[in-house]
Amino acid sequence: MIKNRQAVRMTIIVIVSLIAIVYISYHIFNSVKPPLSLTAARYDTFSKSESVNGYILKDDILITTPYSGQVEYLYKDGERVSKNSIVANVYTGATEEQLGFLLYLNDVISILSECRINSNIALEEITDRISSLQKAVLKKTSEGYVGWVRENQAEIERLQSIRKLLLEGETDFSGEISLYKVQRDNQRLSMGTVRQISVEQPGYFFSHTDGYEGLLTTEKAESTPNEYSRNNAVEMAPVMNSIGSLVTNISWYYECLMDIDQSEKYIQGSNYDLTFDGKDKSQRMLLSKKSVDRQNGKAVLSFHSVVVNEEFNMDRKTGASIVTESATGLKVSMDDVYIVDGVSCVYIFNEGVASLREVNIVFEMGGYYLVDRKTTGKFKVISLNDLVISNQKNLYDGKVVG
Secondary structure, three states: OHHHHHHHHHHHHHHHHHHHHHHHHHHHHHHHOOOOEEEEOEEEEEEEEEEEEEEEEEEEEEEEOOOOOEEEEOOOOOEEEOOOOEEEEEEOOOOHHHHHHHHHHHHHHHHHHOOOOOHHHHHHHHHHHHHHHHHHHHHHHHHOOHHHHHHHHHHHHHHHHHHHHHHOOOOOOHHHHHHHHHHHHHHHHHOOOEEEEEOOOOEEEEOOOOOOOOOOOHHHHHHOHHHHHHOOOOOOOOOOOEEEEEEEEEEEEEEEEEEHHHHOOOOOOOEEEEEEOOOOOOEEEEEEEEEEEOOOOEEEEEEEEOOOOOOOOOOOEEEEEEEEEEEEEEEEEHHHOEEEOOEEEEEEEEOOEEEEEEOEEEEEEOOEEEEEOOOOOOOOEOOOOOEEEEOOOOOOOOOEOO
C-alpha cells in the first residue's frame, strides 16, 4: 500500500514537473521570438525613370528695347499676354536698391491677394518673407544702415501682424493691399523716368533670352530632328538690347539624343511624363517622332506638347527625367511574399490566425512589390487594408499567431 502511494506521488510529481517545463518553455519561446508585425496593404505607385539631355524647340521672338536701366517685369514666366500688353517697365535712372524694394512690394501685394484662394500658401510665404527680412536687418545693422533698418523693422512688425491674422483665420486683406499699392505707386514715382515695353502680338512671356530665338523652331523639329540633334543645335545669335522673349506658338518640342538600344523602350505615339531640371512638376508629352540612325547607332526622340506651364522657364538646353515604367498596386514587402503551390502569396492577420492570400506581382522596387488582384484563383485574394504578417517563421494557413 505504501509503495503504491509512493508511486502515485512520484507520478504526480513527474506530471506537474512536465507541465511546469512546458509552461516555462512556452513563455521562454514567446519572450525570444520576434514580435508580431502587421502592415496594412495600401495602394502606392512606383515608377522608373532615366535622365537625358536635349533641346527645347519653340517659336519665339526677342523683346527688345532701346533703353537701359532697372527692369520691372509685369508678368511671370510662361504667363499668356495679349497683343499690345505692357510686359515690363524700364526705370532709366533708378538704382538696384530702389528696384529691389519695388519688387518686394509687388510680392507682398501678390501674397495678400492670394489669401482668399489659399491661406496656407500665403502664410508660408509671409513667414518666409519675415525670416528673409530679419536676416537682412541683421546684416544691415552690422553695416550701419540705421535708416534702412528702422524702415524694415517696421515692415517686419507689419508682416507679423498679418501672419497673426492669417493664423486666426482672417483672409480679407483688402485694406492692407490698398496701403501697399499706394506705397508702390510712390516708390515708382521716386524711381524717375519709366519706359513701358509692350508686345505687338499675343503669346507667352519669358523674362530671359538664350540666343536661339527664331532659330530652334518647331519647323526644325517637324522636319529633321536627327540632323539637328547630331549637330548639337545651330549657331547662337547675338542677343542685344533684349529684356525677354515671347513664345508665339503654343506648340513646342523637346528633343534628346540616345543610343538605339536605349531608345527601344520608347513607343512612338505614346505619352510620357517628363520632369525638367530644376522643376518638381512633371510635364505630360507625346512622343511624336522617333528617328533612328542605324549607321551611327543613335536615335532622336521628339516629344511634343501644346501646354506651357506657368513659371516653366523653357530653357533651350536642358536635362529631363523621363518616366519609362509606372505601375499602381497594393504595396507589400518582398520578405513577406511566399510561394505556395506555385503561386505568390502573403499571410494576413485574421482574427488571431494567419490566413493565406494570393497576390499577383506587377512591379518591383526598393525591396517592395506592387501587387494586384488578377490571380489564379487557387486561394483567396488580398484586399485593401488587409494586415500582412511580417517577421514570422513557419507560417501556414490557420496558424494561431496572436
